[in-house]
Amino acid sequence: MENNGGKMAVVDRRIEALGNLRVLPDEVICEIISSLSPPDVARLSCVSSVMYIFCNEEPLWMSLCLKEGSALLEYKGSWKKTTLQRDEAIHGSEAPHRKPLHFDGFYSLFLYKRLYRCHTSLGGFSNDNGNVERKANISVEDFRNNYDGKKPVMLAGLADMWPARKKWTLDQLMLDYGDTTFRMSQRSPRKIKMRFKDYVSYMTLQHDEDPLYIFDDKFGEVAPTLLKDYTVPHLFQEDFFDVLNADQRPPFRWLIIGPERSGASWHVDPALTSAWNTLLCGRKRWALYPPGRVPLGVTVHVNEEDGDVNIETPSSLQWWLEFYPLLPSEDKPIECTQLPGETIYVPSGWWHCVLNLEPTVAVTQNFVNTTNFEYVCLDMAPGHRHKGVCRAGFLALGDGKLEDADEFTSWARSCSSARDGPRKEEEIRTNHACHEGASSNAANCCDAGNHELPYDINFLSKFLDEERDHYNSMWSSSNCIGQREMREWLWRLWIGRPGLRDLIWKGACLSINAGKWLECVGQVCRYHNLPSPKDDEKLPVGTGSNPVYLIEENVIKIYVEGGLESSLYCLGTELEFYNLLQQVKSPLEEHVPDVLASGFISFDNGSYTVVPWDGKGVPDVVADYNPMNKNCEGHGSSFGLWSKNLFNYKNALCPAEITNSSGSKSIWPYIVTKRCKGKIFAELRDSLSWENALDLASFLGEQLRNLYILPLPQLDNLNIANFRKELDVAPSTNLMETDSLDSGDAAVWEIFLQSLNIRKKDIVSHLRKWGDPIPGNLIEKVVEYLPDDMTKLLSVFKGETCSWIHSDIMDDNIYLEPQSTIFFHDQADTLSGNGIMKNGEAQMWKPSHILDFSDLSIGDPILDVIPIHLDIFRGDTRLLKQLLSRSKLPLLKKEPRNNTTEEVMKFQRASYRAMCYCILHEENVLGAIFGLWDELRSGNSWEEVEEKVWGILNV
Incomplete structure (x- = not known):
């Protein structure tokens, strides 16, 4: 304060308190601070009064806590307190707790807006102008003719007979599932979970602008009795994904529980699936746009390399408070308020945004049916342009060309915008420059973003990239299933639903180019x-x-x-x-x-x-x-x-x-x-008896042994010098130390390990791209775990002869023939394992053939153990032990302990080599590991994962 003629004037603190940083907008300063660690933020808060204000803002500490937080979260009344107490528990240091300081002379519109959103009450926020139809007692025929794949509809009566209508209240759920752990909405690269009783406490205490909400696709696994409380409505029974096994099927059902102000920001459902959402208690406000109408304030990023789609959007509450008022009436979305007991249907490709007006409990499922099947297949196809068009319409056409649609060309040319980013992304957005700070009638400056997209499969398929093919193109990480699962899905539909083969064939031509092959x-x-x-x-x-x-x-x-x-x-x-x-x-x-x-x-x-x-x-x-x-x-x-x-x-x-x-x-x-008799193992996995499984492990061990003793092709004129000359690489220092410079085997081992070094360079970004279920804390430790130079493993291979490696023995590359049928008379309990029994019969199978040697290579035999153990044995160490006993693999290098350094001893652990190969594998082997051993997702070290998965190799 300054005395100005007897009056106290407030002095602007910003200039002196921020120094040279005063030129930065407040949102930029907040973004920079959010990238720091909690201890650094605490230190920064001591720099000046304004920095103290920035560094004590609750939204900042929320982001810090979720970014750094542990898997199981317990809210302590504020995000700063939650973060500090968590750090105290982890590091054992107790931070001093002081009363907050207050300063005048500083005003920030950015911080004020965030504070306003944190404390906004939505009691009178509902709006229902009737442009979403409401129907009761609708027939399947009426739904398919008038709504399925066409437009949203609010349906009454579908949940009237559900036990969930009475049981799914916060109080009752608290009694029944208070200690059950549920997954939170994806606000963090790490999976955040909370016990339900802790979450209910958080709902009561929090004042967040975008609160956490339960959004759990695994609720049926952690609380299976919840699945008995509801049934899929008769209108949505058809679901093509139900032919996949549980571990292959993409996430499709979610339990959704959230407080006032929480909700799902603008998005299009994954893979262009359709969805139904039933509300059990509370009220939800919905906003929807048809396919191709990108909402104001939303940016669609499409990666040109793999078609990965990311959407940048404000929170639901922020959009309704700051962007919605700018829209003229003709550009406003379709809106409705959902009441308890109602079910909303959202068609394929529709943009939608949801805001909880009060504490709500809901269940939702995504599905693929006859109407949207081709759109889902189209979205799985390689390339990026068709994915952008399906979501952003003509804004996605950066070149302004619309083949066979001349009436839209002028709109696309004048209004489409696309520019290359660091990931060769096309940015598709509404024109913010037209709207920011402008009057509401400025929203019509870009009609391409407002024009309705012809959401027709024949039209949309014109934007497929003819140069890209399913088998030789990058697969988008945003696709809901992988390439293997996609092929498996189509094949199972083809065999299991012959009456729909015309439709399935059309989808297969779109997604995997089946017609060409x-x-x-x-x-x-x-x-x-x-x-x-x-x-x-x-x-x-x-x-x-x-x-x-x-x-x-x-x-x-x-x-x-x-x-x-x-x-x-x-x-x-x-x-x-x-x-x-x-x-x-x-x-x-x-x-x-x-x-x-x-x-x-x-x-x-x-x-x-x-x-x-x-x-x-x-x-x-x-x-x-x-x-x-x-x-x-x-x-x-x-x-x-x-x-x-x-x-x-x-x-x-x-x-x-x-x-x-x-x-x-x-x-x-x-x-x-020649076609083998019998069936592939993938078809028989769940029907084999334990004896048959052991026979398979023995068979694979014996055939691996036969493979590894095969002589390698003659190397007539090849020598080490020519080898390196062709590769243009210098001899490895570690190879020199082995005194094996003239050894052909040593040169092969060097090439093998140098290849791993190349993969190691970008391993962190590689694993981050794969993402879940690989734990983020382990990704951060991966470089520390791997050798700084993979050729240090050469000491392990000294004197060892390299061998053929199949490298792809998986469940679809093994054939079994029917051996015999055993008849039982009231003796079902005598059948060990899980062999098929029908009318007192058990079919026995004998392994006969190994298929597909196109991935043959040379190297460490442990590489063959990896797909067998993870894909065929599903981590069963008893079967792996049986295989190892028959293959007689030389996994361990026996040397006296007193002549071996600790590092070399680590390299000699077969389990360590196997774990390194898994981390550096071209395929997502780690995804399989953390899928099979769910408890490892909360592991603290790679050594822990190594021992659990591969410890048996050291025996």
């Missing part, structure tokens, strides 16, 4: 005088990375993954391997399918050509198209194991852009093998 297979069949594919053989089978077809007694695989050059090495190595089996008369030959034909199919200027190839030499069909492998002679087969090893290493150093076409020409290798 069927044409290729048909050409191969005609060339080799094989039967043409029948109607039920039109779709690729299995979950592998290349299209595979079962046509009568034959199997045809087209090599697609990785592009032409990579496919050539896969086929060349596989043919080289089969020839070797015959030459040495390996017992493994009896358990590998017979090769009937192999070659290339090319597409050039509208016509197909099939050319046979036996794996020897450089095929003429590709010599002129893309000269490659010039220095392969003397490495065995031109496209065999050694050349493939060099190619993979070079590609790891400098990844080549995946391509399989040049102008109008495309070439794909293929192989035809």
